[in-house]
Amino acid sequence: MTIVHDGFSATRRVILKGAGAVALVGLGNIPFSLAPAFAAANDKYPEDAFKAKSEADAIKSLYGKTAEPSDKVKLDAPEIAENGAVVPISVSTTLADVTSIAFLVSENPNALAASYKIPAGTMPSVANRLKMAKTSNVIAIVEAGGKLYSATKEVKVTVGGCGG
Amino acid sequence: MASTIRVRATSSGETTEVQALIQHPMDSGFVKDAKGEVIPPHFIQELTFEYDGKRVFVADWGAAVSKDPYVKFSFKGGKKGDDLKISWVDNKGATDTATAKIQ
Numbered sequence: 001m002t003i004v005h006d007g008f009s010a011t012r013r014v015i016l017k018g019a020g021a022v023a024l025v026g027l028g029n030i031p032f033s034l035a036p037a038f039a040a041a042n043d044k045y046p047e048d049a050f051k052a053k054s055e056a057d058a059i060k061s062l063y064g065k066t067a068e069p070s071d072k073v074k075l076d077a078p079e080i081a082e083n084g085a086v087v088p089i090s091v092s093t094t095l096a097d098v099t100s101i102a103f104l105v106s107e108n109p110n111a112l113a114a115s116y117k118i119p120a121g122t123m124p125s126v127a128n129r130l131k132m133a134k135t136s137n138v139i140a141i142v143e144a145g146g147k148l149y150s151a152t153k154e155v156k157v158t159v160g161g162c163g164g
Numbered sequence: 165m166a167s168t169i170r171v172r173a174t175s176s177g178e179t180t181e182v183q184a185l186i187q188h189p190m191d192s193g194f195v196k197d198a199k200g201e202v203i204p205p206h207f208i209q210e211l212t213f214e215y216d217g218k219r220v221f222v223a224d225w226g227a228a229v230s231k232d233p234y235v236k237f238s239f240k241g242g243k244k245g246d247d248l249k250i251s252w253v254d255n256k257g258a259t260d261t262a263t264a265k266i267q
Contacts, residue, residue: 045209050224050226050227085231086230086231108228110226110227113229114223114225115223116221117221117223119218121220121239121241122221122237122239123179123237123238126237127234127237128223128229128233128236129229130230131227131228133194
């Protein structure tokens with residue numbers, strides 16, 4: 001370490017150091033302020049859950065817990081679907097405090113098909129149309145009061161809906 | 165361009181039933197075209213319904229939702245003549261928005 005005799009130079013160094021510190025702090029702040037935005041984006045669309053292959057992985061990724069079968073979850077799906085590209089499936093439940101409803105098709109390349117957020121005041125009942133690659137179990141997951149409940153039904157598919 | 169969103173929202177007094185039909189290819193990324201080339205995934209990821217400044221229903225969709233998707237739900241409240249705002253965004257960042265009057 002050299003001892004600096006020149007007062008001007010020392011001051012200059014201090015100023016530069018200070019500027020550097022400010023710059024570092026400034027840079028450091030950017031990732032911090034962006035982090036919540038990214039977290040919110042993840043919260044919005046569960047990309048990983050939709051990429052999961054099996055229904056167990058998808059449920060784990062989406063909720064971080066497992067579901068128990070319940071007869072209070074009513075899953076409506078056809079016994080036989082002639083066209084796997086359009087299978088009408090609906091679910092309703094008598095459970096209270098429902099916060100979300102999800103649909104999964106076990107044999108599809110990615111099991112999770114759709115996930116619906118149910119804010120307070122919205123009925124826990126959803127109807128939609130899904131694609132099915134082949135004959136498969138269809139699983140409805142209902143999140144109510146922080147717990148997961150499920151209903152499962154097998155739908156036989158005559159013509160697959162994933163182009164196979 | 166004509167809207168891709170067709171919505172019917174019907175109030176029964178206590179609740180409002182909403183049916184929505186959206187025009188979208190919903191390509192899964194598993195289908196091949198006539199030349200044997202894979203059609204890249206193109207599907208709606210998020211569909212949101214807003215009433216009175218609040219989200220009443222949010223759909224997160226994967227590629228397994230059928231082409232020209234349909235969804236039905238209902239919520240408490242909603243007055244005849246009020247607006248229901250619907251918007252979607254797909255995996256390529258395209259969006260569309262529509263406003264429907266509750267009937």
